[in-house]
Amino acid sequence: MxxxxxxxxxxxxxxxxxxxxxxxxxxGVGTMLLAVCLSLSSMTSVRAATAEPDIQAQAAILIDAxxxxxxxxxxxxxxxxxxxxxxxxxxxxxxxxxxPDAKITISQAAASTExxxxxxxxxxxxxxxxxxxxxxxVSDNGAAVxxxxxxxxxxxxxAERMNEKAQELGMVNTHFANPNGLTDPxxxxxxxxxxxxxxYAMKNPxxxxxxxxxxxxxxxxxxxxxxxxxxxxxxxxxxxxGITGIKTGWTSAAGGCLAASAERQGVHLIAVLMKAPSxxxxxxxxxxxxxxxxxxxxxxxxxxxxEASRHVWVKGGTQARTVVRPATDIEYPLLxxxxxxxxxxNYDVPKVIDAPLTAGTKVGSAILxxxxxxxxxxxxxxxxxxxxxxxxxxxVGLFEGPLSWS
Numbered sequence: 210m211x212x213x214x215x216x217x218x219x220x221x222x223x224x225x226x227x228x229x230x231x232x233x234x235x236x237g238v239g240t241m242l243l244a245v246c247l248s249l250s251s252m253t254s255v256r257a258a259t260a261e262p263d264i265q266a267q268a269a270i271l272i273d274a275x276x277x278x279x280x281x282x283x284x285x286x287x288x289x290x291x292x293x294x295x296x297x298x299x300x301x302x303x304x305x306x307x308x309p310d311a312k313i314t315i316s317q318a319a320a321s322t323e324x325x326x327x328x329x330x331x332x333x334x335x336x337x338x339x340x341x342x343x344x345x346x347v348s349d350n351g352a353a354v355x356x357x358x359x360x361x362x363x364x365x366x367x368a369e370r371m372n373e374k375a376q377e378l379g380m381v382n383t384h385f386a387n388p389n390g391l392t393d394p395x396x397x398x399x400x401x402x403x404x405x406x407x408x409y410a411m412k413n414p415x416x417x418x419x420x421x422x423x424x425x426x427x428x429x430x431x432x433x434x435x436x437x438x439x440x441x442x443x444x445x446x447x448x449x450x451g452i453t454g455i456k457t458g459w460t461s462a463a464g465g466c467l468a469a470s471a472e473r474q475g476v477h478l479i480a481v482l483m484k485a486p487s488x489x490x491x492x493x494x495x496x497x498x499x500x501x502x503x504x505x506x507x508x509x510x511x512x513x514x515x516e517a518s519r520h521v522w523v524k525g526g527t528q529a530r531t532v533v534r535p536a537t538d539i540e541y542p543l544l545x546x547x548x549x550x551x552x553x554x555n556y557d558v559p560k561v562i563d564a565p566l567t568a569g570t571k572v573g574s575a576i577l578x579x580x581x582x583x584x585x586x587x588x589x590x591x592x593x594x595x596x597x598x599x600x601x602x603x604x605v606g607l608f609e610g611p612l613s614w615s
Contacts, residue, residue: 258545259504264494266465267484270400271502273542274408274470274477276577276585279401280502280542288382289483291398292458292466293348295390298371300341300419301410303356309338309415312430313359315351322351323391327427327437329355334431343427345419346439348457353389364388378405392462400481407455407468407479420454420470423447444492445469449499455479457491465491471499475540478502509549511539517575519558519589522605522612526564526594529601533558533572533589541577541585553578558589560613561605565596 261281262269270285272278279285312334320331327349329335335343337356344352357367364387371385383403386396410416423446429435442457451471458466465485471478480498485491511517518534543549558573566572573589605612 259501262494262497262501264482264497265486265490266482266494268400269480269482269494269498270404271478271480271498272401272404272408273506273585274411274472274479276541276587277405277408278542278577278585280478280506280544281498282400285401285404286382286399287483288397288399289466290390290392290396290460290463291383291403291483292390292392292460292463293350294398294403294456294458294466294468294481295385295388295396296344296348296353297403297406297410297456297468298374298385299353299356299367299388300345301406301413301416302360302367302370302374303337303341304413304415304419306360307337307356309336311337311359313337313340313355315355316358318364319351319355319358322354322389325349325351327352327439332431333429333435335427335429339427339429342419342422342425343437343439345456346422346425346427346441348442350389350391353387357388375402375406378409380405390458390460390463392460398483400483403468403481403483404479407470407481411454411470411479417453420456421446443467443469445495449496451503459488459491465489467491467495469495469499471503473503475508476503476506476542478506505544506542507544508540509543509552511541511552511554511577512575513538517554517556517589519556521558521572521591522561522609523564523566523594524561524602524606524609525596526566526602527597527599528594529599529605531562531566531592531594533591535575535587536569536590539575539577539587547579551580552584556589561609562591564594564602566591566594568593 268284268287268289271281315329315331315333317331326347327343329351340352354364357364361367367388368385375383380402383398386393423441425439427437427439445452451473453470455468455470465488466483468481478499514534518532520530521533523529523531555576557576562572570591571588572591575587575589577585
């Protein structure tokens with residue numbers, strides 16, 4: 210080992226790895242938890258708490274879109290039919306799996322689905338982008354079936370994919386039976402799970418663009434020249450300050466449903482309500498929820514991107530180390546009476562990761578706690594590292610065990 214140490218003197222990452230291993234040998238395996246206690250001024254939220262929303266919807270939740278912190282809840286873990294909020298998952302998977310110019314032909318099954326405000330017919334052809342935009346704006350159920358069939362051959366198989374994604378996102382109280390939200394006893398979710406889905410989906414710039422548009426003309430490939438002016442079913446668009454989406458839902462069994470997002474002065478909110486007494490009641494009740502959030506939330510500054518950056522070892526890559534960091538400076542919401550000095554940030558980041566890595570790949574989380582209780586998480590993402598060979602990365606693979614000790 211000592212001879213190799215001399216040989217590698219001055220060899221950058223390779224030397225760093227060997228120094229690291231030697232240090233572990235001298236000091237034993239100490240704690241490797243990356244943690245930082247925010248040394249912020251003891252800023253206290255000076256706003257007085259306003260009254261909680263008085264709504265008739267049976268279940269609802271309000272979260273901070275950046276950290277996922279629950280800011281207010283009414284039966285937020287209660288299961289209900291999600292109705293067309295389901296289409297958030299269908300659209301998200303369509304964006305992730307299909308090129309925007311993929312040609313989708315409307316099948317008989319899609320054309321015979323109930324409630325087709327896009328007026329699609331068997332044999333119609335649209336690009337995936339046009340079909341998904343139309344689906345999200347006017348909530349066309351057949352469009353959701355057509356997207357599912359194009360990806361997986363059938364709506365039933367696509368529902369399995371939806372459930373796999375739901376589990377990946379931590380939606381433990383959700384089960385999908387179809388891609389459009391039509392009533393099925395085995396198709397259910399909760400406000401919190403729908404908020405988790407919305408939070409994840411709104412990180413996708415294409416999805417964000419789909420759900421923010423109030424009006425747009427949808428164009429067909431075939432029949433040539435066929436178009437339809439789609440008007441978004443979300444009546445808050447253009448009528449509520451800062452509104453950015455997302456999706457309505459309604460069936461007689463589900464009642465009124467709505468997932469909404471809004472931003473004001475750096476505060477990003479996502480709210481979901483389920484089982485409102487009517488279609489019309491969804492919108493004033495959502496206003497009340499969002500108003501409550503904006504009136505009560507104060508943003509506090511946490512670590513900057515530079516302060517939160519962490520080096521990790523890479524095996525199987527063209528380099529032995531890379532940097533993981535949050536996408537932006539960390540900010541988090543405080544409620545009335547809370548103090549920033551009670552907040553800590555711990556970094557749950559692996560010590561060793563495998564190449565290849567695409568820039569922006571999530572590899573860990575910054576975990577925010579208030580008096581020891583978790584209040585939210587921020588994604589830690591990696592820089593790009595191509596798959597390949599380097600001496601340093603080979604050494605990481607050789608010493609992966611010791612390097613991973615914590």
